[in-house]
Amino acid sequence: MQEKIKEIADRVRELRELSDFTVRDMAEYLQVSEETYEKYENGSEDIPASILFEIAQKLRVDMATLLTGEEPRMNIFTVTRDGKGVSVERRKQYKYQNLAEKFIHKKAEFFIVTVEPKPPGAKPETNSHPGQEFNYVLEGSLKVYIHNNEIILNKGDSIYFDSSYKHAMEALNGETARFLAAIM
Missing domain, CATH: 1.10.260.40 (lambda repressor-like DNA-binding domains)
Known part of the structure; x- marks a missing residue:
């Protein structure tokens, strides 16, 4: 890595x-x-x-x-087959899989993000970035920390937020959580 x-x-x-x-x-x-x-x-x-x-x-x-290191070339559509998106381990607490890396001039980035459970009492590191973010939980449960709030999301739940505020996600119940993230 x-x-x-x-x-x-x-x-x-x-x-x-x-x-x-x-x-x-x-x-x-x-x-x-x-x-x-x-x-x-x-x-x-x-x-x-x-x-x-x-x-x-x-x-x-x-x-x-x-x-x-490769330029995207697709401008009408791109298909990413299950499990075939470019995997990136950008932060230790999350694993990202880019779902549309081949499409040129995207207005947003789309990822499947996997969050492994942490030991009890360990808090995730927060980050922030300009723009907005949408997360949809695919499996497991997440605790989302954002701007002095803690929100529990379960499978099928979603959250849309101003990502310039410090935020983090934590897998709950000792189980891996996966969510679809769109960063705009």
Whole structure:
């Protein structure tokens, strides 16, 4: 996995340089410190999917380009067969599977996200990113932490929220949870 992180970091750095953006430009846009951004680019810190989405927006490339190094080509439709989406382990607490990486000029990113249960008492790390997010629970139960709220979602439940607020998801009942996430 470390090799994959480094490959993505290298692509981000190269595209930033080709776009004539400075580290400071990117850090300010992402609302992170320059030090944190430099860690993203040198591969010493994993880039959260939400931040990677924002980087893709700033660099005017598809997120799939950053993840895979390949340009999406589909412009009428794309099909992703069950279990065949590009898998990305962007954060230790979540596993992402991109469901539309081949479609060009997407207005949103779609993922199946898997959350493994944590030991009792362990709280998930929160993150935030510009935009909005929609999550639909496919299996299991989730506790969603968002802006000083804790919401329990079960299979078939959904939540739509302003993702600029700190948020996190936690699998409940000692069972893996899976949800469909759309990041806009």
